[in-house]
Amino acid sequence: MSIENDLFKLKPIAYTTMADQVENHLREYIIKRSIKPGDPIPKETEIAQSLGVSRNVVREALSRLRMLGMIESRKKRGMILTQPDVMKGLELIIHPTILDEHVRKQLFELRLVLEVGLGDLLFRRKSDEYLKKLDAIVEREQKATTQIERIRCEVDFHATLYDMAGNETLKRFQDILMPVFEYVVEYESKLDHTSVGSVTHADLVKILYADNAEAYPNAMRKHLMPHLDHL
Amino acid sequence: MSIENDLFKLKPIAYTTMADQVENHLREYIIKRSIKPGDPIPKETEIAQSLGVSRNVVREALSRLRMLGMIESRKKRGMILTQPDVMKGLELIIHPTILDEHVRKQLFELRLVLEVGLGDLLFRRKSDEYLKKLDAIVEREQKATTQIERIRCEVDFHATLYDMAGNETLKRFQDILMPVFEYVVEYESKLDHTSVGSVTHADLVKILYADNAEAYPNAMRKHLMPHLDHL
């Protein structure tokens, strides 16, 4: 019985339900008519009649779009298109425990790539306020006595970098990915997360103060080297 | 009746439908019981009865999870949990014409960050096969006579870099983002996309051949400088 599972793997040929088709129709409708956020979309009953399906099926499709934040609906006003949160879809899927190790590793790699490439946004958007915040975190880290406190500083430091990058979509991306990383750490043979690599947080801050955009990427690479070596 | 007034203040914010609640229940159920891909989940009627809602509502919630690739269902076998495609949710939302300019710009920034930070993956995963492919693209680009052909080479070159990075999630991410970039180009006062920056594609390939990981980030930064300057 255990062999059967493998052999029957190729079977699931694409089977589209009515709800799938209605969903596609709606997407097409929105795009083709270039409907903008705030604009109304047809009533459930109209859609159902127009496509020749039951209202039930239409509601399934609409329910999907509503989950993604693409539409909103009020009791009598009908439904309107909304500006979706781009990262909403990611948020709905990414949960550490349902992602397998392989994918978690790939997301962790993605994070390393982001941190190294972040420099140019930082130098263009940096402000005294954020630099001082980074200073404070570094100081807090140096005075820290417990491992937990040091890890918290590590997280705060990098999170502040993303804040300073001034890109909300990127920040949100990072926030969603963060919980996954905690699980990756397990595989990373218990590195000392506080004093990673030869470049410290203090060194990175110094580079940011100095406006040294050339130095940033390789400094961050060295800072993350233990992780990179683990790839 | 002054109490009612107080109650009415919080009400309009928190309006969740039954389908929303069932969806959350299901997510919780999956996580708490640490159900793995391939494991079965309860029948629609069981869920409906267990939560005291109509089967219809349950189907809306299940329909959402199915769209995200979190579950699959066969006619009699019931439904099973599946390993979702992490980037599926993004794909469902990201369509250039429904995203506003602001978000498109942020995604374009994200792309620049990725390209600069990509180096370490490339050096660890590079192969003669891919390097030769890059060579061919560079050669094709130099022989190109039309602007269209040059832009195609530009796209091919960077796409091949992502291929070579050997991270399918990252590659998929890039593939989803790509269509958005074409719209960003509009704002970018018609740069000459083929000979961007002072560092050419040929230069980048040379660095890859030379195993010069230190040089990569700043070389790519210079290559993308016209875009970066536009931030």
Added chain:
DNA sequence: TTAGCGGAATATGTAATACTTAATGTGAGT
């Protein structure tokens, strides 16, 4: 005995109907 044929049982997919709820519109009466 065994192969295979056919029907029962099961769970999802679809349809139809009715009712609830909230928001909007409308008209009658003071």
Added chain:
DNA sequence: ACTCACATTAAGTATTACATATTCCGCTAA
């Protein structure tokens, strides 16, 4: 002209019924 009650509308929920595909089981026949 204003208010209040009632009608109207459209989404949310429930119920029922049937279609369809798949598995299971048992029966018959070679």
